[in-house]
Amino acid sequence: MTGCNRLRFQAPALAVAAVMCLAVSACSSSPGKATGATNSKKPLVIGASVSLTGDFADPGKAVKAGYELWAAGVNAKGGILGRKVRLKIVDDTSSPTQVVSNYQNLINQDKVDLVFGPFSSLLTVPASQVAKRYGYAFLEPAGGGPKVFAQKLDNLFFVQPAPVVKSGDVFAAWVLSLPAADRPKTAAYAELDDPFSGPIAESIRNRFEAAGIRTVYKQVYPAETQDFSPIMAKVASAKPDVLVSGTQSEDAYAQVKSLVQLKFSPKFMFMSNGANSPLEFPSKVGAANTTGITSAGDWFPGSTAKGSAEFTAAFVKAHGGSAQTIDNSSAEAYACGQLLEEIAAKTGKLDNATAISALHHGTWPTLLGDLKWDSIGQPQGEFHLVQWQHNSLAPVYPASIAKAAPLYPKPNWGG
Amino acid sequence: MHALVQGVILGVLTGGVYALMASGQTLIFGIMKVVNLAQGAMVVMSAYLSYQLFVSFGVDPFLAIPVTTVVMFGVGVGVQLVFLRPLRRDDKSELSLLVTFAVALLIEGLLSITFKTTYRSINTSYANSSWTVGGYQITVVRVYAFALSLVSLGLLFLLLNRTRFGRAVRATVQNPDSARLLGVESEKVAALGFGLGAATAAAAGSVYGLLYPFYSGSHYDLISRLLSIVVLGGLGSVGGAVVAAVIVSTSSAVVASTVSPAWSEMTFFVILLLVLLVRPQGLFGKVGRGAL
Numbered sequence: 001m002t003g004c005n006r007l008r009f010q011a012p013a014l015a016v017a018a019v020m021c022l023a024v025s026a027c028s029s030s031p032g033k034a035t036g037a038t039n040s041k042k043p044l045v046i047g048a049s050v051s052l053t054g055d056f057a058d059p060g061k062a063v064k065a066g067y068e069l070w071a072a073g074v075n076a077k078g079g080i081l082g083r084k085v086r087l088k089i090v091d092d093t094s095s096p097t098q099v100v101s102n103y104q105n106l107i108n109q110d111k112v113d114l115v116f117g118p119f120s121s122l123l124t125v126p127a128s129q130v131a132k133r134y135g136y137a138f139l140e141p142a143g144g145g146p147k148v149f150a151q152k153l154d155n156l157f158f159v160q161p162a163p164v165v166k167s168g169d170v171f172a173a174w175v176l177s178l179p180a181a182d183r184p185k186t187a188a189y190a191e192l193d194d195p196f197s198g199p200i201a202e203s204i205r206n207r208f209e210a211a212g213i214r215t216v217y218k219q220v221y222p223a224e225t226q227d228f229s230p231i232m233a234k235v236a237s238a239k240p241d242v243l244v245s246g247t248q249s250e251d252a253y254a255q256v257k258s259l260v261q262l263k264f265s266p267k268f269m270f271m272s273n274g275a276n277s278p279l280e281f282p283s284k285v286g287a288a289n290t291t292g293i294t295s296a297g298d299w300f301p302g303s304t305a306k307g308s309a310e311f312t313a314a315f316v317k318a319h320g321g322s323a324q325t326i327d328n329s330s331a332e333a334y335a336c337g338q339l340l341e342e343i344a345a346k347t348g349k350l351d352n353a354t355a356i357s358a359l360h361h362g363t364w365p366t367l368l369g370d371l372k373w374d375s376i377g378q379p380q381g382e383f384h385l386v387q388w389q390h391n392s393l394a395p396v397y398p399a400s401i402a403k404a405a406p407l408y409p410k411p412n413w414g415g
Numbered sequence: 416m417h418a419l420v421q422g423v424i425l426g427v428l429t430g431g432v433y434a435l436m437a438s439g440q441t442l443i444f445g446i447m448k449v450v451n452l453a454q455g456a457m458v459v460m461s462a463y464l465s466y467q468l469f470v471s472f473g474v475d476p477f478l479a480i481p482v483t484t485v486v487m488f489g490v491g492v493g494v495q496l497v498f499l500r501p502l503r504r505d506d507k508s509e510l511s512l513l514v515t516f517a518v519a520l521l522i523e524g525l526l527s528i529t530f531k532t533t534y535r536s537i538n539t540s541y542a543n544s545s546w547t548v549g550g551y552q553i554t555v556v557r558v559y560a561f562a563l564s565l566v567s568l569g570l571l572f573l574l575l576n577r578t579r580f581g582r583a584v585r586a587t588v589q590n591p592d593s594a595r596l597l598g599v600e601s602e603k604v605a606a607l608g609f610g611l612g613a614a615t616a617a618a619a620g621s622v623y624g625l626l627y628p629f630y631s632g633s634h635y636d637l638i639s640r641l642l643s644i645v646v647l648g649g650l651g652s653v654g655g656a657v658v659a660a661v662i663v664s665t666s667s668a669v670v671a672s673t674v675s676p677a678w679s680e681m682t683f684f685v686i687l688l689l690v691l692l693v694r695p696q697g698l699f700g701k702v703g704r705g706a707l
Binding site for chain 2: 057219230260289415
């Protein structure tokens with residue numbers, strides 16, 4: 001009896017749900033439909049969810065600054081295809097559930113024409129699925145982890161030179177390009193146990209071992225490791241020629257401090273992240289201890305890539321400071337906008353379907369260099385090798401972008 | 416063998432710092448039966464205070480300690496008066512867990528707004544220096560920190576054992592009703608005791624900021640360590656906290672340098688579980704009310 005009643009109550013509910021599904025799929029079948037040249041007077045509305053609060057608040061704000069600088073710049077030039085760009089940026093509080101609601105609202109309620117991505121792979125994965133469901137192109141500047149590409153989405157484009165786990169390959173390429181006598185013979189690896197940092201170091205290790213550089217020590221450490229002295233003490237006692245650190249941020253600072261205290265300075269040193277932060281790194285480890293440390297980067301001050309000079313000038317004008325203080329996340333976000341301009345210039349229109357099909361073909365110049373993608377949005381280029389010299393980060397490899405000669409062996413610690 | 420000895424040196428020196436933080440925690444529990452979940456946040460707060468004094472005025476973190484101690488004492492007394500004193504119910508101990516956790520979140524939030532969420536560290540000229548003794552590296556900051564901990568704990572011992580206030584505190588710990596009958600103003604002792612516990616966070620914070628990069632959320636890792644140390648040492652026992660802190664940090668450092676850093680936290684919890692199986696009250700805890 002109760003079963004019957006329940007069924008009777010469920011039937012209308014099911015009907016409503018079915019109607020809603022139909023309505024949703026009807027919407028999704030016409031993504032960004034009104035973005036062609038027909039609406040030349042309407043502004044081009046681009047929605048993005050970034051983290052303005054929570055764990056990713058600081059890099060999130062850098063991403064926001066990049067989007068806004070690009071929009072202001074393009075509007076000053078008259079917009080795209082005669083349409084002014086209007087950004088709708090909402091806060092996701094660094095939460096993977098909030099980011100889903102945000103993109104759903106941007107697409108269904110605000111009916112934005114296009115979307116840009118949030119900060120971090122953690123938020124990019126759920127957000128990109130929403131974009132995929134509604135047929136939106138998903139240009140994202142900060143989600144380059146393996147899980148992003150494991151989704152195999154054809155609408156996603158990671159706007160950096162290469163997937164994050166390949167960011168260290170440029171270091172291996174440089175080391176292996178050195179004359180045999182100068183190359184390191186032994187290597188140690190200290191890797192953070194997370195989806196990005198460890199694999200970066202592992203990718204380098206595979207190439208080094210194949211080239212005959214012997215591994216004398218390898219340690220994967222958990223994220224909660226606070227004291228790096230024990231690990232670095234073992235590195236020091238193994239006396240490797242090269243230390244490859246798969247680091248995130250504070251672990252990089254702590255590793256350097258421990259090595260200085262242990263008075264061990266390897267001839268070559270690469271840190272996947274942390275050491276490429278122009279402001280934070282020297283302030284954490286002491287500027288005198290930075291010289292010779294290498295890391296990976298995409299945009300750098302003084303880059304001659306397309307739009308870099310405009311971006312740098314606009315950033316310094318809007319936010320003060322110097323080119324050296326610009327966070328790469330801002331440049332990566334800015335590049336997302338540059339791509340839209342180029343799609344419009346190349347195809348004469350700008351909608352999601354056009355953006356998706358266009359970006360899958362050819363090479364696209366941005367301030368990060370020339371970008372191209374495979375079918376699942378993995379960029380097919382390489383990061384640059386950057387090195388600390390004279391208290392600032394200089395691109396040193398490949399030679400085509402180098403501003404300084406790579407320094408090796410790494411000088412001893414400044415103390 | 417070299418790694419083992421280096422690990423022991425490191426562990427013992429770091430133990431001093433944790434002893435300092437945990438002594439305040441156990442003191443607060445001893446006096447009021449309040450498990451102060453905000454102790455870690457107070458350590459981080461005082462790390463930020465000494466960071467700011469160093470960055471803005473160039474004050475050495477060790478010399479800043481008298482200033483931060485006074486500030487943190489004030490914060491502690493304030494927290495007790497505003498948030499803990501109103502709890503008069505029978506389940507005060509349980510409620511205090513929630514209240515002090517809320518205080519921790521409040522402090523974390525305020526620090527995030529003020530200092531943002533990027534990592535900070537206090538880089539003095541000697542922050543990375545070390546002495547080489549018999550082939551082993553002894554970090555200057557850790558030695559200073561260890562010495563500071565000994566001095567602070569010595570002062571705390573004198574305060575508790577040689578002053579009227581200390582006697583009142585110890586009387587309250589042992590038997591609050593009798594202490595009240597003999598004229599100890601237990602409310603005042605509770606406020607001052609909480610302030611004293613928070614004040615130990617000041618010295619610990621300066622040292623913490625010198626040793627590790629920190630941000631407003633660092634207190635979660637800290638508080639789990641501190642609680643474990645306090646439980647291992649015996650709730651309410653300052654001496655127990657010191658011994659437990661040295662055990663914790665030495666075992667972690669030795670395992671990290673000889674086996675793997677992945678096992679170092681685990682080792683400590685194994686020790687904690689074993690001790691609790693044999694002595695549920697902790698190494699130096701009393702079954703009834705504690706004694707300092």
